Amino acid sequence: MSAISECVLCGCDATGKAKVEGVVVxxxxxxxxxxxxxxxxxxxxxxxxxxxxxxxxxxAKDFHANVRHAREKKGLTQEELAKKLSEKHxxxxxxxxxxxxxxxxxxxxxxxxxxxxxxxxVDMTVESELDSKKLTIGDVVDIK
Ligand SMILES: [Zn+2]
Numbered sequence: 001m002s003a004i005s006e007c008v009l010c011g012c013d014a015t016g017k018a019k020v021e022g023v024v025v026x027x028x029x030x031x032x033x034x035x036x037x038x039x040x041x042x043x044x045x046x047x048x049x050x051x052x053x054x055x056x057x058x059x060a061k062d063f064h065a066n067v068r069h070a071r072e073k074k075g076l077t078q079e080e081l082a083k084k085l086s087e088k089h090x091x092x093x094x095x096x097x098x099x100x101x102x103x104x105x106x107x108x109x110x111x112x113x114x115x116x117x118x119x120x121x122v123d124m125t126v127e128s129e130l131d132s133k134k135l136t137i138g139d140v141v142d143i144k
Contacts, residue, residue, distance in 0.1 A: 007031050059106070063117040064098045070113040071096075085112060 005014045007028035014026035018035030027035060060066065071081050071092075082092040085108050095101050101109075106117050 009034060058118050059100060060117055060119050063106075064096045066115060066117055067092075067109055067113075068096045070109075070115050074113070085109065 005026040006012065007014045007030075008020075008025040009027055009031040012028045012030075015029050016027060016032055017024050018027045018032045019025075020027070020035035025035070071078070074081075076084070078092045078096065079089045082089040085092070085105070087105065087108075091101070091105070095105070095109075109115075110117055
């Protein structure tokens with residue numbers, strides 16, 4: 001192979017790369033219009049959802065105290081709160097004793113009281129809608 005690559009379309013000295021029918025090839029200036037010049041390809045990283053499993057590091061250590069405070073502030077008994085959340089009284093009772101409730105219940109309580117029971121966690125949904133990142137000739141990656 002010579003140091004200078006040849007344009008696959010016409011055989012003259014290639015000046016860049018282009019994607020022709022899905023394949024990255026060397027092309028010259030004139031031929032690059034037949035393909036999709038690599039440097040103009042833009043791509044976006046799709047929104048990626050990191051599965052948000054709730055573990056103790058996420059749930060605030062004193063979440064149960066927070067629930068109790070929020071409940072008492074509203075002047076609700078455990079039973080009344082249970083009713084409002086469509087949960088069993090025992091669920092609320094256990095929760096205030098420090099039992100780790102399932103995620104849906106946590107969300108329900110947070111919504112009901114307008115409080116946050118979790119530690120400050122970086123938003124679980126990574127909105128990495130990066131600005132269209134332009135590729136340079138050097139970044140010859142296979143984009144599918
Ligand atoms: Zn050419």
